[in-house]
Amino acid sequence: MNSKQTKNTPITILEDVFGTTKDGVTVKRFKMNNENGMEVSIITYGGIITSLKVPNKNNVSEDVVLGYNLLSDYEKSTPYFGALIGRYGNRIAKGKFSIDGKEYTLQANDGPNHLHGGVKGFDKVVWSAEVLNDVGALKLSYLSKDMEEGYPGNLHTEVIYTLTNDNVLEVFYRATTDKKTIVNLTQHSYFNLSGDFSKPILDHIVSINANKFIPVDANLIPTGKLKDVANTPFDFREPKKIGQEINIEHEQLKRGLGYDHCWVLNDQNQAMRFTASAHEPNSGRLLEVFSSEPGIQLYTGNFLDGTLPNKQGGTYAYRTGFCLETQHYPDSPNQKEFPSTILKPGEVYSSKTSFKFSIK
Numbered sequence: 503m504n505s506k507q508t509k510n511t512p513i514t515i516l517e518d519v520f521g522t523t524k525d526g527v528t529v530k531r532f533k534m535n536n537e538n539g540m541e542v543s544i545i546t547y548g549g550i551i552t553s554l555k556v557p558n559k560n561n562v563s564e565d566v567v568l569g570y571n572l573l574s575d576y577e578k579s580t581p582y583f584g585a586l587i588g589r590y591g592n593r594i595a596k597g598k599f600s601i602d603g604k605e606y607t608l609q610a611n612d613g614p615n616h617l618h619g620g621v622k623g624f625d626k627v628v629w630s631a632e633v634l635n636d637v638g639a640l641k642l643s644y645l646s647k648d649m650e651e652g653y654p655g656n657l658h659t660e661v662i663y664t665l666t667n668d669n670v671l672e673v674f675y676r677a678t679t680d681k682k683t684i685v686n687l688t689q690h691s692y693f694n695l696s697g698d699f700s701k702p703i704l705d706h707i708v709s710i711n712a713n714k715f716i717p718v719d720a721n722l723i724p725t726g727k728l729k730d731v732a733n734t735p736f737d738f739r740e741p742k743k744i745g746q747e748i749n750i751e752h753e754q755l756k757r758g759l760g761y762d763h764c765w766v767l768n769d770q771n772q773a774m775r776f777t778a779s780a781h782e783p784n785s786g787r788l789l790e791v792f793s794s795e796p797g798i799q800l801y802t803g804n805f806l807d808g809t810l811p812n813k814q815g816g817t818y819a820y821r822t823g824f825c826l827e828t829q830h831y832p833d834s835p836n837q838k839e840f841p842s843t844i845l846k847p848g849e850v851y852s853s854k855t856s857f858k859f860s861i862k
């Protein structure tokens with residue numbers, strides 16, 4: 503949590519009802535406002551950020567995240583718009599992994615693989631909410647039961663969203679278990695910093711603080727080797743347009759249908775550091791992402807195809823949003839060389855990511 507905030511910080515947090523699930527559960531919405539024109543709306547279903555309003559260079563606040571106006575649309579079909587992802591973000595090959603010689607089998611919900619926690623992951627459950635007014639934060643909690651979606655151990659998860667007056671939205675994750683398990687939590691917001699959801703994101707200028715990325719096979723599972731970004735379209739060490747090289751002939755771009763890869767972030771020491779940025783020159787909006795995680799997945803909305811309704815009366819067309827998902831590497835439970843995602847009883851999983859907005 504941001505220690506700079508005091509009791510007097512005028513972050514206002516208002517609560518209303520967003521909707522009722524098809525099982526009859528009430529879903530609350532919390533609107534957090536700061537004194538600099540930022541407004542974040544978060545619902546208890548999936549911990550989803552349904553809207554994130556940020557000022558442009560003319561000080562006009564507009565929504566910069568993809569999502570829906572209606573809960574029923576989230577329940578019907580969503581490519582994880584704005585959601586918390588768990589218990590394991592990204593893919594696990596064939597949904598199988600072993601802990602201490604015992605094999606566990608998860609649902610294959612993405613071709614042959616397990617993706618983003620399964621059929622009913624953390625993005626589709628209703629979280630308990632507590633407003634922490636003194637620090638301008640919303641605390642969400644969820645107990646994922648032993649063997650839920652096939653994962654061992656009762657996992658107590660807490661996610662704290664904190665808004666600050668310097669236009670930072672911080673996401674703090676904490677989890678404990680009573681049996682050895684695997685954990686990899688992330689936030690799946692799709693950004694379009696233009697504020698216009700009919701515009702593709704190809705003109706956003708992106709940088710990623712990574713010298714290497716993780717090549718994948720035809721099913722988007724890491725081959726196990728890390729590759730230097732130098733002389734590849736995956737080099738974002740100097741800022742460049744997302745669209746600059748997205749359509750060039752490259753086997754990895756073909757497999758991802760664009761960018762849908764995890765980068766190996768520099769300076770891996772668990773401390774918060776700069777990981778990536780995105781700048782949309784017309785609006786002037788700049789997003790900078792800081793994180794304690796070792797990796798970041800850049801996904802460029804390659805599966806958006808104009809079938810899902812947007813919040814502005816149209817639909818979400820191809821590449822009208824991009825995600826920067828901080829995380830451990832895909833398929834870590836099956837890749838011995840990758841940083842471990844195992845959580846043991848008595849240990850505390852903790853992870854932090856900040857999304858900082860400004861004008862450039």
Ligand code: GLA
Nearest residue numbers: 581582617762799801805825
């Ligand atoms: C992740 C995956 C993508 C895709 C999206 C949701 O970012 O890496 O392949 O599944 O989620 O559509």
